[in-house]
Amino acid sequence: MNALARKQRFAFPEMSDWFETLPARFAMPTMSELYTVRIEDYIEDDRYVMRAELPGMSPEDIDVFITDGVLTVQAERTEKDVTKNHSEIRYGAMSRSVSLPAGADEDDVRAEYTNGMLTVSVGLGAKKTEAKHVEIRHGD
Incomplete structure (x- = not known):
């Protein structure tokens, strides 16, 4: 009853919801949000393609690996030891993992880093296998 009375004070009910979430709207992003690699993926010419945005990295700072059908990109940008007046550059480790589609050939992987x-x-x-029928036992 108290919540109903409170919502009736506003001419627009959604405004009270907006004000209640106001602190969260201006909260600082978490570290995992700061260091997430932004990607896009698609299928092209019988290949799964994933593009990752990693500006300012050296290829030596990037690691790509596949484990159990999951493609992972890890990178780390180290901070130079200089005194700065201002910096908006993100430093530290970042990674992103995506599940590979069915039929992905983990032995046929190519990676290129440009601009x-x-x-x-x-x-x-990868060879697609036919459906395998499983015998169902009847328990007594």
């Missing part, structure tokens, strides 16, 4: 964009492609030529 701040990492492009990883995985062949989709």
Whole structure:
């Protein structure tokens, strides 16, 4: 009853919801939000392609690996030891993992880094197996 009375004070009910979430709207992002690698992915020419935005990195600072059908990109930008008046550059480790589509051939992987964009492609030529029928036992 008290919540109903409070909401009736506003001419627009959604305004009270907006004000209640106001502190969260201006909260600082968490570290995981700051250091997430932004990606796009698509299928092209029988290959799964994932592009990751990693500006200002050196290829030596980037690691790409596949484990159990999951493609992971890890990178780390180290901070130079200089006195700064102002910096908006993100430093530290960042990573992103995506599940590979069915039929991905983990032995057919290519990676290229150009102009701040990492492009990883995985062949989709793995043999597709037919459905396997499983015998159902009847328990007594």
